[in-house]
Amino acid sequence: MLxxxxxxxFIILSSVLVFACSESEDxxxxxxxxxxxxxxxxxxxxxxxxxxxxxxxxxxxxHNLEIQSIIDNDNTPSFENxxxxxxxxxxxxxxxxxxxxxxxxSNTNKNLENIERKISPRLTQHYDAISLNPxxxxxxxxxxxxxxxxxxxxxxxxxxxxxxxxFVRNGSLLKGEDKKRYADINQNISELSVQFAQNLLxxxxxxxLILDEGDLSGLPQDVIDLAGxxxxxxxxxxxxxxxxxxxxxKYVFTPHRSSMYPFxxxxxxxxxxxxxxxxxxxxxxxxxxxxxxxxxxKIASLRVERANLLGFKSHAHYSLDDKMAKTPEAxxxxxxxxxxxxxxxxxxxxxxxxxxxxxxxxxxxxASWDWWHYSEKVRxxxxxxxxxxxxxxxxxxxxxxxxxxxxxxxxxxxFHEIEDIDLYHxxxxxxxxxxxxxxxxxxYIGDYFTRPSKRGGAWMSTFKDQSNLDGRERPIVSNVCxxxxxxxxxxxxxxxxxxxxxxxxxxxxxxxxxxxxxxxSLSGTSVTRDFVEFPSQVLEHWASEPELLKVYAKHYExxxxxxxxxxxxxxxxxxxxxxxxxxxxxxxxxxxxDWHTLETSKIQDTVSFEKSSLEKIGLIDEIVSxxxxxxxxxxxSSGYSAGYYSYIWAAVLDSDAFDAFKQSSDIFNPKLxxxxxxxxxxxxxxxxxxxxxxxxxxxxxxxxxxxxxRGLN
Ligand SMILES: [Zn+2]
Numbered sequence: 249m250l251x252x253x254x255x256x257x258f259i260i261l262s263s264v265l266v267f268a269c270s271e272s273e274d275x276x277x278x279x280x281x282x283x284x285x286x287x288x289x290x291x292x293x294x295x296x297x298x299x300x301x302x303x304x305x306x307x308x309x310x311h312n313l314e315i316q317s318i319i320d321n322d323n324t325p326s327f328e329n330x331x332x333x334x335x336x337x338x339x340x341x342x343x344x345x346x347x348x349x350x351x352x353x354s355n356t357n358k359n360l361e362n363i364e365r366k367i368s369p370r371l372t373q374h375y376d377a378i379s380l381n382p383x384x385x386x387x388x389x390x391x392x393x394x395x396x397x398x399x400x401x402x403x404x405x406x407x408x409x410x411x412x413x414x415f416v417r418n419g420s421l422l423k424g425e426d427k428k429r430y431a432d433i434n435q436n437i438s439e440l441s442v443q444f445a446q447n448l449l450x451x452x453x454x455x456x457l458i459l460d461e462g463d464l465s466g467l468p469q470d471v472i473d474l475a476g477x478x479x480x481x482x483x484x485x486x487x488x489x490x491x492x493x494x495x496x497x498k499y500v501f502t503p504h505r506s507s508m509y510p511f512x513x514x515x516x517x518x519x520x521x522x523x524x525x526x527x528x529x530x531x532x533x534x535x536x537x538x539x540x541x542x543x544x545x546k547i548a549s550l551r552v553e554r555a556n557l558l559g560f561k562s563h564a565h566y567s568l569d570d571k572m573a574k575t576p577e578a579x580x581x582x583x584x585x586x587x588x589x590x591x592x593x594x595x596x597x598x599x600x601x602x603x604x605x606x607x608x609x610x611x612x613x614x615a616s617w618d619w620w621h622y623s624e625k626v627r628x629x630x631x632x633x634x635x636x637x638x639x640x641x642x643x644x645x646x647x648x649x650x651x652x653x654x655x656x657x658x659x660x661x662x663f664h665e666i667e668d669i670d671l672y673h674x675x676x677x678x679x680x681x682x683x684x685x686x687x688x689x690x691x692y693i694g695d696y697f698t699r700p701s702k703r704g705g706a707w708m709s710t711f712k713d714q715s716n717l718d719g720r721e722r723p724i725v726s727n728v729c730x731x732x733x734x735x736x737x738x739x740x741x742x743x744x745x746x747x748x749x750x751x752x753x754x755x756x757x758x759x760x761x762x763x764x765x766x767x768x769s770l771s772g773t774s775v776t777r778d779f780v781e782f783p784s785q786v787l788e789h790w791a792s793e794p795e796l797l798k799v800y801a802k803h804y805e806x807x808x809x810x811x812x813x814x815x816x817x818x819x820x821x822x823x824x825x826x827x828x829x830x831x832x833x834x835x836x837x838x839x840x841x842d843w844h845t846l847e848t849s850k851i852q853d854t855v856s857f858e859k860s861s862l863e864k865i866g867l868i869d870e871i872v873s874x875x876x877x878x879x880x881x882x883x884x885s886s887g888y889s890a891g892y893y894s895y896i897w898a899a900v901l902d903s904d905a906f907d908a909f910k911q912s913s914d915i916f917n918p919k920l921x922x923x924x925x926x927x928x929x930x931x932x933x934x935x936x937x938x939x940x941x942x943x944x945x946x947x948x949x950x951x952x953x954x955x956x957x958r959g960l961n
Contacts, residue, residue, distance in 0.1 A: 307344050403765060451532055451879070548563075562844060571891075579893045651754040689761055786906055927941075
């Protein structure tokens, strides 16, 4: 404790020296003082764009000084003077980063975009310098080697392990030539990944299907309008007269999914569907200057070499070592268990579509580019569900009532909206969350409506994480969505997909809100990527439960409860096209695993590698892997290599977990809810996820419930 007191004094003194010249500026920067607000919500109306950069700079300087003082501490390394000191370091940086990165995602502007461009590479450098610092590593290793003699509890052991493993996984044990080679490989991979992404972007933007009015048969008016606007936009951007002419009174479709899927679904022009879909699946494989084939085989090869340096057989072995799945064998086992039922179901779906083609008197066999068009016809016949008919029961306020009721019935939480706290945008709302005994649990911010300053999609994040290290610190959790705002006198009305999204993000939110651990870096959603989607996906199950729907799904005008018949239709429709959806997803997961279980750094022929990978599982020609190798961005230019399986891994858990509630005949079973809260939500990353899961469930998960949920049994 004494050493920490010294560190703090040292930092405060140094900051005064370093920043004495700008003292008056400092006084005005809200990040430099503690927030004197209710629940320590950042004082958004005082925070100006110009506060961020100086606070980032100062935050990095302070953090470096803190790290230096850990290094300079001559006392024998202890859990307290190394691990806890690391845990406490970087306060200001965390504080400014939390506000900045939330707002730059949900309410950005040109200033913030500029700051982000400037600060992101600096932060990467800053954190890399710490996570690769050999002097810190020496101290951490000293503790790790003596872990059994340090008298640590389980959470402390886990924190030490996480710290140690992170250093080792970053190559800290390497020496001499190996260390240099390791750094070169990383550099090389990151350059190739950037090249991969740029090529893919060029390929996606490089194809356009320019159509006349006569080519639009089957397309709904809103799809036509968007394609018309795209043509106008391109004409306006064109610099040459001939290009402007090219788009005049035309309609443009592209291999972007948002443009392609509606076209594939509705266009009755089979020849054009084929053209567009082939352009999509050939991206990066056109033997032009944007070709990705050599790049991916090079990346795969370098990853094998890097894994070998770190003592692993393959990149997948390395990557999975710190995940819930642990080994490639465990991932393959799951994928194979699901593959046969998914493929069998997909073949049935194919037959249903072929029947329609035959009935319509056509003389062709359904091909991959027909799947969306004919599955839509099947959907209409078998599950016809009118979105507009459903939406009236799901105003945003009703959906919010749905998530809060779920949290109340499961955990006794109550939500109290606070009107007089200034947030970063008038659309954002804030609630105090109280436990069943009335004590404060945390704060929940909901920012639900779409707007131009918000990036797409939906997500959960935190403005402040939970910890108990220096007193009871409760979290500020945020959900951001892109739902339609109220319009022409109607409230915001959600599709059921939107409602499911709200439950999903709120599931992450509960993970962040209910967590109760000592150390911030293990709190809430700080868990492995194949576990993190479990609490979010499991909450989705409640959304469609008739018992809950009767509470929250009420007509926004009449208050009438959603009819039973409509509920049944919705549940049935959930199983539509699941064979295809699962097969294309699983195929991509196999492909990912095959690339990353390579044990040789020999350069592969990309096309034949992919072909044999998919032949091995018997993928049919009518289905293309959800991502082909040359545009599989998840695994070649973002962090999901040997990780695309994670979604289905978590799905096994969420189906199995919800099944426990169903089996008990009480979807709010108090005993199960208590266990779920204690062992999953409160525990965060303090223990191995499988251990936590078994504590909650009393047994290992099985895939039976997932097969049932997806209609694959
Ligand atoms: Zn999620």
